[in-house]
Structures are given as C-alpha cells and as structure tokens.
Amino acid sequence: MTDFVLVAGAWLGAWAWDEVAAGLRAAGDEAHPLTLTGLAEKQGSEAGLQTHVQDVVDEVERLGLADVVLVGHSYAGVPVGQAAERLGDRLRRVVYVDANVPSDGASFLSGWPSDHVRRSIAEHDGLWPTPGAEEFAGQGLTDEQIARIVSDGTPHPGASLTEPARLTRSPAELPTTYVKCLLDGPEPSDEVAALLKSEPWRRADLDTGHWPMFSQPRELARILHESAV
Template sequence: MTHFVLVAGARLGAWAWDETAAELRAAGHDVHPLTLSGLAEKQGVLAGQQTHVQDIVGEVERLGLRDVVLVGHSYAGVPVGQAAERIGDRLRRVVFVDANVPVDGETFLSGWPSDPVREAIAAGGGFWPRATAAYYADQDLTDEQIARIVAGSTPHPGATLTEPAVLTRPLSELPATYVKCLLDGDEPRPVVAELLESERWERVDMDTGHWPMFSQPRELARVLHESAAKG
C-alpha cells in the first residue's frame, strides 16, 4: 500500500484535497491530506517555512509511514521538497503539482517581482491576504469551484514565503514527478527545467489550470497513482 501525504498551496488546507483523496482511497491507497500551521483550521499561527517543513516530517513520523509519496502543490512544493530529503528511506517518491521547488538559500519569492507580495504581507500583519475570485479566472475552474476556494481560503503566514530553504543534497537525486498544468504556462520555471534533466525526474502534463485538485480531481488522482507505481 502506498501512503500519500498531500499538501496544498498557499492559503489552502487539507480540505482542498477532498475529491482527489477520495479517488485515491477508492484505488486502495492510504491518504493523509495535511493542513500546514497557520492555515485553515490551524489559522492564526505566525509559522515560518521550517515550521511547515517540520509539519510534514512530523506527520510522516507520527503516523509511522513508510513507502511515502509526498505531494506538494504550488507553494507547498518548497516545504515538501525539503521534507522529502529529511524523511530518508521512508520516501517512495515526491510529486510537485505545478509547484515551486526549494533552492538552498533562496525563498519562495526569489526570482520574480515580489515587492507587491511583501507589501501585502506587511499590511496584513505578517500574513499574505486571501485572493479575490478574479485571481482564479481562466484556470479551468467553474464559478462554483472558485467560490469554494475563496470561501475556504485563509491568509497565509508571510514568513513562510520570505525565509530561505535549507537543502543538504541536490534535489535532483530524489525520485520525483513534476506535474505541469498547461493553462498556467506551457513551461516550468528554469530551475525546474534543469531538475527535469535528471534521470530520476519525470514530467507529466495536465491540460488544466493551476488548481487541478478542483478542476480535474479524478485525473489528478490518476496521475498521482501512476507516479507512485514508478517508485
């Protein structure tokens, strides 16, 4: 049995995986959607990035999981990538779903104009405010799905976006799948493109937007199932 630990991106909690998790369970997998500190039912905590890394490592260790597939969507790719190397031989595979990846010494905001985000965090008392419905337009989401995301979102702890990642070995050494959602751009960021040159990494494309757990939950579950089978 494969054990999945699913971590959604900024502003989201474990609830975002409800439909995909149900599909994976129906296929016989053990599935653990995880809410990171400061989000959803854990909102209000001024968590840092390493808090989120430890959230993930701690969940794997608390449950005594082995043969683990760690799945990180969007922002969550940064702490998931760090956690993947820290759980050692418990890891089966790491899957990045249209995600950022950690780069040692760099932050989530590195490599793109971040002043508006930093200003929003400062104005939000240390939290990145929730996005409006317009933020989710043109990403293969119905009005109902967008309304659900907006209603369920919570402000995101700003320090998780501004603190640097810490890696002890090249991310290219991990067995990994990168899921590229094509409506969010045809090509991944250069750092991901370089990682995809590793023989241990594979790319899978999905013809949908940045939030496939809402727009194509069954197809995403199939991708995760097939990725786990590759070990």
Template sequence: MTDFVVVAGAWLGAWAWEEVTAELRAAGHGAHPLTLSGLAEKRGLPAGQQTHVRDVVDEVERLGLRDVVLVGHSYSGVPVGQAAERIGDRLRRVVFVDAAVPVDGESFLSGWPSDPVRRSIAEHDGFWPPPEADGFAGQGLTDDGIARLVGGSTPHPGATLTEPAVLTGPLDALPATYVKCLLDGDEPPPAAAKPLESGTWEPVTMDTGHWPMFSRPRALARILHEAAAGR
C-alpha cells in the same frame, strides 16, 4: 497500496484535497491530507517556512509511514521538497503539482517579481491575503470551484514565503514527478528545469489550471497513482 501525504499551496488547507483523496482511497491507497501551521483550521499558529517543513516530517513520523509519496502543490512544493530530503528511506517519491521547488538559501519569493507580494504582506500584518474570485479566473475552474476556493481560503503566513530553504544535497537526487498545469503557463520554474532536462525527474502535463484538485481531481488522482507505481 501506497500512502500519500498531500499538501496544498498558499491559503489552503487539507480540505482542498477532498475529491482527490476520495479517489485515492477508492483505489486502495492511504491518503493523508495535511494542513500546514497558520492555515485553515490551524489558523493562529505561528509559522515560518521551517515550521512547515517540520509539519510534513512530523506527519510522516506520527503516522509511522514508510514507502510514502509526498505531494506538494504550488507554494507547498518548497517545504515538501525539503521534507522529502529529511525523511530519508521513508520516501518513495515526491510529486510537485504545478509547484515551486526549494533552492538552498532561497525563499519562495526569490527569483520572480515578488515586490507586490512583499508589499501586500507588509500591509496585512505579516500575512498574504487570498485573491478575490477574479484571481482564480482562466484556470479551468467552475463557478462552484471558484466559490469553494474563495470561501475556504485563509491569509497565508508571510514568513513562510520569505524565509530561505535549507537543503543538504542536490534536489535532483530525489525520485520525483513534476506535474505542469498548462493553463498556468508552459514552463516549470527554473529550479525544476535541470532535473527535468536531465531525465532524473518524470515530467507530466495536465491540460488544466493551477488548482487541478478542484478542476480535474480524478485525473490528478490517476497521475498520483501512476507516479507511485513508477509509470
């Protein structure tokens, strides 16, 4: 049995992992979906990026987990990658699911054309509003899946996107798997390229879109199981 702490990306909470965690538990694993501060049922709590890092570390410590697999999807790869470094020998593996990865001194919005996002945050009182239904099109989702995403999403605290990551060592020192969802593009972010090319991280692809916990939950759960087993 492996314990998984799973964290969804921007706008989402623990609820997004319902189908994946059911599969993991059916396979005998511990599955602990985490809502980050300022989102979903924790909406209203103040949050910066380091708040989100602490959310993950505190959850591991609160549950007394060891030999844990941390899973970060999309935005949450940034705080999850930092938390993976901070939990030390409690970590078994970190899995980045079509995710951004942290770079010391850089924010989630660094390194890509993010001016529209920054303007949107400024225009919405410091929050990044979730997309409408058409923002989820072309990602292998059913109409029901899109409706669930639209209905469950909450505005994302902007400070978590603009504050810099803090790392004390090279990211490729972490045991990691990177899952690239091909409907969202063929290439992982540049910060993931070096550890993937060097062979220190395991690459996995999924023929689906950016939200595989909705479009391919059973396949994603199988990938997480295999990553924990080192396969």
C-alpha cells in the same frame, strides 16, 4: 497500496484535497491530506518555512509511514521538497503539482517579481491575504469552485514565504514527478526544466490550470497513483 501525504499551496488546507483523496482511496491507496500551521483549522498560529517543513516530517512520523509519496502543490513544494530529503529511505517519491521547488538559500518569493506580495504581507500584519475571485480566472475552474477557494481559503503566514530554504543535497537526486498544469503556462520554469533532465525525474502534464485538485481531481488522482508504480 501507497501512502500519500498531500499538502496544498498558499491559502489552502487539507480540505482542498477532498476529491483527490477519494480518488486515491478508490484506487486502493491511503491519502493523508495535511493542513500546515497557520492555515485553515490551524489559523492564528505563527509559522515560518521551517515550521511547515517540520509539519510534514512530523505527520510522516506520527502516522508511522515507511514508504511514502510526498505531494506538494504550488507554495507547498518548498516545504515538501525539504521534508523529502529528511525522510531518507522512508521516501518513495516526491510529486510537485505545478509547484515551486526548493533551492538552498532561496525563499518562495525569490526569483520572481514579488514586491507586491511583500508589500501586501507588511500591510496585513504579516499575512498574505486570500485573493479575490478575479485572480482565479482562466484556470479551468467553475464559478462554484472559485467561490469555494475564496470563501474557505485563509490568509497565509507571510514568514513562510520569505524564509530561505535549507537543503543539504540537490532535489535532482530524489525520485520525483513534476506535474505541469498547462493552462498556467505550457512549460515549467527554467529551474524545473533543468531538474527534469536528471534521471530520477519524470514529467506529467494536465490540461488544466494551477488548482487541479478542484478542476481535475480524478485526473490528478490517477497521475498520483501511477507516479508510485
């Protein structure tokens, strides 16, 4: 039995993991979906990146987990990767699901053309609004799944996207699985490709888009379960 703490990306809360969590529990694991501050049922609270890092660390401590797999999807890879190094020997593995990996001194918005995101945050009182349905096209999602993401998603705290990460060691040193969703591009970023050359890192592929907790929850649950073996 493995304990998984599951953290979804921008606009999403713990609810995004319902089907994946059910799959993990059916396999005999424990699943602990986590909503980050400022999102879903916690919306309305201000949050920077370090708030979200602390959210993850606090959840592990609250649950008393000693051999935990941290799972970060998309944006959530940035706080999850920082939380992972703070857990010490309580960490079994990090799993990045088509996620950004933290780099010391860099923010989620660093390294890609993100001026439009910064403008949107400035125009929406410090929040990154949930995109419309058209932004989720071509990612292996049904119309019903897209409608749920759009209706249940909540604006994302902008400060968490612009605040730089703080790391004391390279993510290459931690036991890690990177799940690449192939419809979102067949190869990971150059940074992730370099990290995958390190001995503690493994790669797993999913033939779906960027939101596999909706499009392929059973397959994602299987990969997560196998990552802990």
